[in-house]
Amino acid sequence: MAAGLVVAGALAWFVLARPSSGTAEKPRPVTFGDLMHPMSTEVLGPDEVKASLRTRPPKWGDREEIRWDRDDVFTYSLPPQPLGTHFGGLTLDDAAEFFLNNSVAKGVDVRFVVTGRRFAIHYKTYRQSEARVWLDGRPVSKKAFWVDDTDGRDDWLVITLPKTRTVTVRFEGPTIFSGVEHSADEPVTVKAAKPEFTIGVVSDSMYEPSPYKGSISRSAAPTLATLTGFRVWNMAQSGTGYLNAGLQVPLAGYFNLSESTRYGSEERLQAIDTAPIDALLVNGSLNDSAMYSADAYRDAVDRFLTAVEMRLPTTPIVIVGVEPISSDTIPDHPTPMYLEMTDVLRQAAAEHDNVVGFIDPYTDNWLTGTGSAKHPRGDGNQDKYIGPDGIHPNGRGQVFYQRRVVEQLRTLPVNPRDAHPAGD
Template sequence: MDVLSPLSLLADPSGPRSAAPAKYADRWRRRDLPDPILVETLYAGTAPTISVAQTSTPTTGYIKYAPAGVALTGSDVTGPFTYLGGGSLTIGSGTPDSSYVLPITRYPNSRGTLSSSQSVWSVQFGTNSQTLQMRFNYQTAGMYRLVVDGRKVADLMTAVGGTTAGNSHLMSVDFGSAAPRTVRFDFYTVPFGGIFLPPTANMWAVPKRTDRFMVLGDSLSDGSNMNTGSGAGTWAHRAARLLGSDDYWDEARGGTGYISPGTSPVYAVLGDRLALDVYANPPDRLVIWAGYNDNGGNQTTLRSAADSLYASVKSNLPSCEVYVLGCWAPTSSPATSLTNTDATIKAAAAAAGLPFVSPITGSIYNSAGTLLATHGPFITGTGKVGSTTGSGNADIYVGSDGIHPTDAGHAYLARRIVASLQELMPA
């Protein structure tokens, strides 16, 4: 058994650590986090020239690097791709779906025709080519983010720009010069069919750099029509980068909660999704943020569900760093049902020995339930009422539906949540 000195306990505001999980030796530390300015800085190289055409025929002589399992013909090879944010890459059936893969690692863990339950994920590889062509099937909701050498080419997700839904397309990318690079595509609703490179170029694997970071929650993390790129454009993707994680898993589903099962195709509360969504793809760090969809329910029932969920997580993921966020409030004057829900989740987290952050008050509690700091409410003011702009930040950070964050709101929430988690990290 490891022996923790009094000094080591003082250095770790999240409270005493169990000696059992050796994994805690490489837990998040404030001093190891990346510089947030560098993380948010866009790619400074020559801006790539990007075009899209409805075709599956690449430039003459180009070699296809196909996803594993896709049938190879001619000069095709299997590409050394690293998949991030999703797993169980599954090939579709029929034409053209048998040429495309999609992950199925989110409830209901299924693969339809040119669709998947796991809509947000990424593919990464290295190449020294000046040009590449990415094969995808155009879906009207499809969006992407190109990341070169760890820097985003554009801050927000971009529409893939296809022509006819259900048809094969090629996205041609010209970097302006040949040089070794790490290339990453973040996807939202994009069936992936591989990369074409000229015969003079190479491709190699670029393994992920960090442990797996996962968020289990509702549409605050899964995205809405108030933000760009749905789940690929929420606070969680930004927070992952600010925390130095390149393998972020979006296991949130809109409408769900501790006791709310959401709507089709979900119909499952958080606890029902643990086995397939979380334990089957075990994270090293997990943020649980839900409760807004539960605020109209019975608080005793909510407490029981939260107690059960936290106990299960601690039992099945003994080495995972787990953080709990309380109930969201889109105004500075939340209804009693929201404050009661926040208090119920806080009490359950404390009973389970899990750190807790309240979006309503900005208060941060360690695993022993001790208040460490209060950063103030996430949202202030009342937002826009009709044509009148309210005071505070709600009118900027909360969308016209009065609930979900805007793009600016998600950028703000990422900073607030990361700052809160830093209070829970050792220096």
């Protein structure tokens, strides 16, 4: 894969950059941090860009649209499907949705290269949406562009530059993406951005999109992408784990969970096998506590990792452990079951050759207390970081949590052979 060449290139760079001496030195292993180029937090100034959200098409006279389904124009973080595909109703090909192999809509995260002075990103909102835009890695605004419309509407995020130039655009947040529009009288070209190093994510709802204002565009997956510069191929499914297959029941509207399966199911493994990924992050899960036994859990973790290694023998795997979330039913102190689950994951990381690291938020207790932003209790940081449902991080919490993930991810080797040298 092309992304694999990124790693090879990085390895070659370190070999060439090593100081010359009379004795051969072993090159420093390439880490995930060496491949990161996080998005900037420095907002573009008003003399650099003007960005505005409109509910009606721009008044540019005749407009041309570069649709979401144009070949080789957009670099997506998940494969797009025509709007309505998933629910089997009316399918509209004028916009795309992003579901992959599960039944909770993911937000768009798309990159493309524009040459021009003025263009509009066209998307649709049903219920609520948040949108964020970066140009050459810098945000066009401090806050996300928020829309609240229960009836549904089209939106245009208009980007105007001082003069014609070429910029790489990243657009993320909304669940429905239509394409890019421009005035027919002004030449604008759009082409696909170069694919970034791609990390796949298998997870429970920790990496599903958040439905809350201020959190949608700061959900876990786009936040991980922002902090690393990686493309994040999000294969999360709510309610699942190594043992837990989730609710597997159809629910009304947006959150239909009837297609969920456990991590080691053939469906999840097939999604991993066909994903264009360079690494895999496996997160969680507290959900496994509902059906936990030590032997069953150990077997499920081992079977999953073995199956992934057989399908992707050179792909590095990073395990992120049980979430340290507390509530009325989950105490804010170490419990034997969660400690045992953590030990199983730590041992599996040591025993499986493809696993390059284990990140342990439970033992480190990243989230403290039993409250939430809606119901603070004054006993820990969950008062700031947990959303209205009392169990999932809000946008502020995901930024905090993913920063902790990235802090440890950046030190881990990309090549599994560097994590498990011969003889260890």
